[in-house]
Amino acid sequence: MPNNLPTPLLDGRRATRDRRNLGWAAAGLSAAGMIAALTVAPADAVQGQAQRLMYLHVPAAWTAYLAFFAVLVSSGAYLIWSDPRWDRAARAAAEVGLGATVITFAVGTFWGRATWGVWWAWDPRIVSTIALFLVYAAQVTVRGTEPKPHRGARRAAWLGAAGFVMVPVVHFSVVWWRSLHQQATVLAPSASPPIDTVMLATLLLCVAACTVTAGWLFLRRLAVLELRAGVRAPAKRTVGAGRP
Amino acid sequence: MTPRRSRALLLLIVVAGVALLVAAGLQNTLTFYRSPSEVAGHMSAHERVRLGGEVVPGSLRTEGGLTRFRIGDGTTEIAVEQVADLPGTLREGQEAVVEGALDAEGVFRSDTVMAKHGNEYRPAEAGGQDSR
Numbered sequence: 001m002p003n004n005l006p007t008p009l010l011d012g013r014r015a016t017r018d019r020r021n022l023g024w025a026a027a028g029l030s031a032a033g034m035i036a037a038l039t040v041a042p043a044d045a046v047q048g049q050a051q052r053l054m055y056l057h058v059p060a061a062w063t064a065y066l067a068f069f070a071v072l073v074s075s076g077a078y079l080i081w082s083d084p085r086w087d088r089a090a091r092a093a094a095e096v097g098l099g100a101t102v103i104t105f106a107v108g109t110f111w112g113r114a115t116w117g118v119w120w121a122w123d124p125r126i127v128s129t130i131a132l133f134l135v136y137a138a139q140v141t142v143r144g145t146e147p148k149p150h151r152g153a154r155r156a157a158w159l160g161a162a163g164f165v166m167v168p169v170v171h172f173s174v175v176w177w178r179s180l181h182q183q184a185t186v187l188a189p190s191a192s193p194p195i196d197t198v199m200l201a202t203l204l205l206c207v208a209a210c211t212v213t214a215g216w217l218f219l220r221r222l223a224v225l226e227l228r229a230g231v232r233a234p235a236k237r238t239v240g241a242g243r244p
Numbered sequence: 245m246t247p248r249r250s251r252a253l254l255l256l257i258v259v260a261g262v263a264l265l266v267a268a269g270l271q272n273t274l275t276f277y278r279s280p281s282e283v284a285g286h287m288s289a290h291e292r293v294r295l296g297g298e299v300v301p302g303s304l305r306t307e308g309g310l311t312r313f314r315i316g317d318g319t320t321e322i323a324v325e326q327v328a329d330l331p332g333t334l335r336e337g338q339e340a341v342v343e344g345a346l347d348a349e350g351v352f353r354s355d356t357v358m359a360k361h362g363n364e365y366r367p368a369e370a371g372g373q374d375s376r
Contacts, residue, residue, distance in 0.1 A: 042367030117331025
């Protein structure tokens with residue numbers, strides 16, 4: 001039986017304030033990341049200034065992976081407990097992941113034009129990324145194809161759980177197949193990633209900024225979906241004794 | 245969104261997915277490029293292919309809008325002629341992928357040059373030393 005309870009992350013007296021503080025943290029980290037990426041980090045020896053696009057491209061890709069992992073967890077939980085709160089979480093995470101994928105792609109084409117010399121190539125990384133996008137676009141869409149919400153949510157959960165197989169395919173596409181796209185620098189099994197220390201620190205700062213921003217957007221979206229679902233907050237618990 | 249519109253959108257996504265896979269298959273996505281050894285002797289002339297390998301050091305020359313270089317993989321080298329623009333990041337000793345076909349003389353006539361770049365990032369100043 002579907003319940004009508006609020007999500008614990010959004011519930012409670014301080015939830016709104018916490019969410020706003022998270023938004024400020026996201027803004028602060030993003031500003032710091034942008035300054036570091038544009039001024040502190042040195043230009044690359046081979047690629048020059050265009051390499052700075054990495055500081056948005058890589059964090060956005062990481063955020064997409066993370067969001068789709070959240071879809072996997074939420075979808076699995078929905079399949080087990082059939083709680084609509086897990087379905088809303090899966091939907092919000094999938095939407096954040098789709099947005100991050102679009103940003104990754106848009107920045108990637110500019111980076112590709114600047115360093116490869118072409119906007120587009122039929123490269124395994126590029127093709128698999130579009131396939132990944134389509135899988136999660138279908139995951140978001142399939143939810144609405146059934147008049148009964150629970151059935152649509154169940155289909156979305158199956159797709160959200162199975163669709164995660166695309167994430168390793170995208171990540172390892174540059175290893176498994178011959179590609180134009182270079183291999184991973186940081187998310188690769190290497191004790192000393194082949195990257196300058198200041199560049200790496202800048203990259204990690206930008207990854208933190210993107211992750212916190214995505215978390216904030218996720219909570220905001222979840223609040224909207226909860227409002228739309230007409231979630232009723234449970235009756236306030238009264239403090240102290242005196243009630244029968 | 246109504247179930248009807250959701251289904252229409254889902255159908256569109258599935259069609260886009262199939263189109264993507266068909267196009268990727270036709271474009272040889274899984275072997276994005278062939279090595280010089282695979283191309284030399286195995287490709288008939290004028291068959292369009294992507295060729296990838298190292299830009300042989302000392303072979304890159306541009307004269308009057310025509311760029312010549314050799315692409316090698318350690319055992320085989322193929323001469324490449326390219327008329328159009330080159331990516332500014334193309335360097336001798338770096339990897340590149342070219343699109344085109346072998347002509348009757350065994351010269352690879354390319355119309356697109358793509359410069360591969362490694363996964364290494366070093367500062368331009370300080371001679372590649374760590375900027376820490």
